[in-house]
Amino acid sequence: MAFPRFPGTTRVGRVLGLPLVVEARTALPARELGPLLNDAFRWLRRMEDAPDARLGEVLERLSRGLSTAGVVDHRVDAGNAVRVRGSARPGERWRIGVRDPRTGAVRKMLFAHDLAVATAGGLSSVESVTVVGPDLAAAEAHAGEIAAMPLLPARRYAARLGAEGPYQVLLVDAERRAVSTPGLARYAPTAWARRMAG
Structure with missing residues (x-):
């Protein structure tokens, strides 16, 4: 079964010493999505230095920020902490x-x-x-x-x-x-x- 194309991108990084994958599925053009994700990962690097940072709180804030910026379909995954919003593909759950x-x-x-x-x-x-x-x-x-x-x-x-x-x-x-x-x-x-x- 062929799925309709759902534009977006996947970024990999680290948060609080753990591997992180952010999948953004959105109709935002790459020229807008790229800088938005760059800003998100810069913010995550700053969180590494926060003495009281908790993984769940950091990832929830990241997810809310992505949604507010227009990336309403996304997955933020750091292994045992996952946050999904919207759809993986049109009409399909994550x-x-x-x-x-x-x-x-x-x-x-x-x-x-x-x-x-x-x-x-x-x-x-x-x-x-x-x-x-x-x-x-x-x-x-x-x-x-x-x-x-x-x-x-x-x-x-x-x-x-x-x-x-x-x-x-x-x-x-x-x-x-x-x-x-x-x-x-x-x-x-x-x-x-x-x-x-x-």
């Missing part, structure tokens, strides 16, 4: 691989037009936690908090978070069993994890 923080292997695939995805490695009984929602800084904070908990409090916190609002959770325990909040199903093509009981 594909976001949920990665195992220990191996880097893609564990599950999510599909969305506007989503923040943050994954954190857990301690002892929690192997990994992925939180999805509308803001990458908040998703990253929730993922880190849940990942630091023992399994039962982590499951309760995740279930409460999923029930209360726009953030949904995939939790993988030390035995590699995955459970998710019910709202996560809207981003997954099939049912792939047991649901958390409220």
Whole structure:
């Protein structure tokens, strides 16, 4: 199947010591898009020196800036922190691989037009936690908090978070069993994890 051409570009760099990929899919002409991305990467280099910079917050600000500047269809990806807006191709959702923080292997695939995805490695009984929602800084904070908990409090916190609002959770325990909040199903093509009981 041939896809219609969706103009844009991909830039690769680093942010807070991590590899970063920015995919911009936009009808902006190259003479406008190039300088805009150059400015974005200059700003990212300045963030390297900010003592309190957090990855989720930096990437969320970058994504908002791109959107405000007219690059409404984009993906900002730093491995375990991903922010997508708009479409990968006309009418097509972005594909976001949920990665195992220990191996880097893609564990599950999510599909969305506007989503923040943050994954954190857990301690002892929690192997990994992925939180999805509308803001990458908040998703990253929730993922880190849940990942630091023992399994039962982590499951309760995740279930409460999923029930209360726009953030949904995939939790993988030390035995590699995955459970998710019910709202996560809207981003997954099939049912792939047991649901958390409220």
